[in-house]
Amino acid sequence: MTKFAIVGCGHIAKKHAEAIEKAEGTELIAVCDMVPESMEYYTEKYGVAAYTDLAELLKVEELDVVNICTPSGYHAPLAIQIANAKKHVVVEKPIALTLEDTDAIIKACKENDVKLSVVHPNRFRPAIMELRKALDGDLVGKLSHANATVRWNRNQEYYDQAPWRGTKSLDGGVLMNQAIHNLDLLLWTMGEVEEVYSMAATRLRNIEAEDVSTGVVRFKNGSLGVIEAATTIYPSNYEESLSIFGETGTIKIGGKTANYIQHWDVKEMDEAQVTDIMESVKADPFGKPGHQCIIEDMVEAIKEDREPIVTGEDGKRALSLVLALYESADTNKPVKL
Template identity: 65%
Template sequence: MIKFAIVGMGHIAKKHVEAINEADGAELVAVCDAAAERLEEYSAKYETYTDLDEMLRTNQDIQVVNICVPSGLHARLTKIVAEHRRHIVVEKPMSLKLEDSEEMIRIARENNVKLAVVHPNRFRPAIMKLREKMDQGVFGTMSHANATVRWNRGQAYYDQAPWRGTKEFDGGVLMNQAIHNLDLMLWFMGEVESVQAMAATRLRKIEAEDVAAAVVRFKSGALGVIEAATTIYPKNLEESLSIFGEKASVKIGGSNALFIETWDMEDGVEGEKESFNESIKDNPLGKPGHQWIIEDMVQAVQENREPIVSGQDGMAPVKLILAILESAETGKEVKLA
């Protein structure tokens, strides 16, 4: 059994607790949070700590640490964990600054530890089916892609904690909500060459953006359109990913990008879309994505290989988002080195 610990016992940590407990080959042995009151509900089952460095010094059984603190603290805690020679699973976004992402990758490599980033939407059944078709080359030459997140996050959501919606610790709709969708777009379409964008803070009383739109050019020559908002009234309307090529058109949509809405392929099978959607209607999420990430880290440690969603993978959407924000601020096209 690979022994895990979690640092940062806020809302997202509950998914990590459940995922570790359900994952094959994983065991949760300790939790850590600077706020002692957050540890009370876990004290009967796990060792509890209020200091990360102390936890890693005193508990030598821990092999992997899941970092679930506010995003602006990811780089600092990654450095601490890596220097204690423990493997790392870090929540999205990997960081809020490109130089922090690069430093996280470097420090993990130097200390010979594995670094995985939580992008669980890659493991949804509809997404995996699309990935299978993409790997078979059925799309031919790619035309363009569309990534859309039209969600509602009211003011009460941002008022839950003082760090929410800040540029230093949280980010806006791109870093916090749309980053999973952008990770998928990059996973299917490859690296971005340039971006032209606009962003605004229209309805929420926050420092970061609550709505953004961008057009990107991929290194392949294909184009992409991005729309992201937390201003949709009165509830989540849509999360979708559309991919278009010379021989295929696919849209995965719904309020959370779970179901195939368009599935047209030159050599497609009649009724394939309907059959697939029927097969997942009772459980469109499949095995929870966090559990996939945990089980993959277990195997990566045992097999001494890179995690499926590596630090480099985690850095890619951060790089794109920062370019979008730079373009929105300057009004100019931004080229990604």
Template identity: 65%
Template sequence: MKFAIIGCGFIAKKHATAIKQIPDAELVAVCDKVESAMTPYTEEYGVNTYTDMGMMLENETIDAVCICTPSGFHAPVAEAVAKAKKHIVLEKPIAMTIEETDRIIRAAKDNSVKLTVVHPNRFRPVVMELKKLLDEGMLGKISHASAKVNWNRNQEYYDQAAWRGTKQYDGGVLMNQAIHNLDLLLWFMGQPEQIFSMEATRLRNIEAEDVSAGVIRFESGALGTVEASTTVYPRNFEESITIFGEKGTVKIGGTNALYFEYIDIRDLPEAETEAITEKVKSEPWGIPGHQQIIHDLIKAVNEDREPLVTGEDGKKALELVLAFYQSAATNQPINMRRGVLV
């Protein structure tokens, strides 16, 4: 499959690298309003460059497009890509509003193109091992879970571009950094029922939040806590998810949630516990998540199935972030029905 990239900022490099690693994928074009941003791609990949998205989408050789624009532009770009009958790899968050998200999902369905959202942390070896344990019921009834993302994004990070840290185009720590952790929390714990959150902008000169704390009641009755920040000095401190069940306790953690920091499960033999712990330690990153997302899109097209991470998955993560925002703005609990804001 022949791929194009729209938006040649930092994250586009990961997409280009991932495409290069996939035997049945080729990067053939990039698009950006700033010509100099495309220079590295012409030098390394010999691709065609476009400053006009419409002209690029007229190229019939392009099968799929990676959308790497600022988040606030996802909806109109994704709609245009879908109407051009190109499959879509869409960076997180899927969009900034539910209305925009529904437009994207509808455009993909109406034009019979596949849509996947980049939540690559699902493919980390430790995450897949924990998901398997949960699906097998090894932890029993879950009482509660904790998700933490305490990272450093200094003022220079936000000053790189005018859209960073804005509510319209970027969002704060929940929308931009912790949304991956929230996606995993939903994947592990199921649908949320009620949300309460508080947030603040403490240290960064931005419009959106740089620190957030909240609680979730899931439809199962289990509780969850979420703590997220970009204010940590002087570097990333932790990313973790801990799940507490009647038959086990598991924490995946480190600065990027790559390892089992703690695993004690009643019905999991000690030798098996050590085996999966060492397996994860030996190759914590596994195959890069962006590569897995893009490769899965290709397989989804060839097999005519839904991608492993769908537009609806992206919508669920966005709805949770928006529920946190709504709760913080109103200082009230927010009710959800089957994961949807009500």
């Protein structure tokens, strides 16, 4: 049985607790938060121990993995402290808010020989997995371009729930917080980015960071991409999509969240094959919860002594893209990665 603990008992921690409860061979044994009241839900529902001091939690010998669910700006010092205690690390997205902090996390985990996984759970969506299989099978051919879109609503009340939301030092804006999952999918399907040019604005929300961003990218394979992300959409979430265009295929994954195949036209697949894929995804568009997949993969990575599916380097790539888009928007110039 792999023993887990959660640090940071805010909203996202509930997904982690549910994932640990549902995963095979796992047990949540403790939670940690500076505010005792924040842990009451977990102690009552799961009967776990509560700690206000991370150092005390890390003394628990049977503890194997610690999930970091704090505001993003706190990820690095916590991850380093956990790794130095020889515990494996699962960290919510983004891995950190700077590349320096990210490198420090990766270094600490390597030096202490512990596993590091970043929570980018959307890779495990059935539609996305079918898209990846098509790309791996070269069914789309030479890539032309891609479009990544996040058109969501986060109203002022959302940002006012906690003082760290929408700040540059602890949270970031729509790219860092909401769209980074979509950007991870863009990188996972299209490959590494060579150059970006971006514009950003804070139009409707009273926050420090951006609430709308647009950008164009050139990938190292020569293909192009368009990114659009906003939390300003009235009155609620409108869509999240990822469209891939190639010499022999056009595929769009979309919906309010990118869980549905909205278009699938691939030269090497007949109508029956396409129908099978689309019906399969339609029957179960959400599949196994992505957080549960991340948890189960960490358990298997420990058992098999391999890298998790979503590594620290993957988290760094997504963060690097966001930071490059920020730099371009700030300088009004193209930025090379």
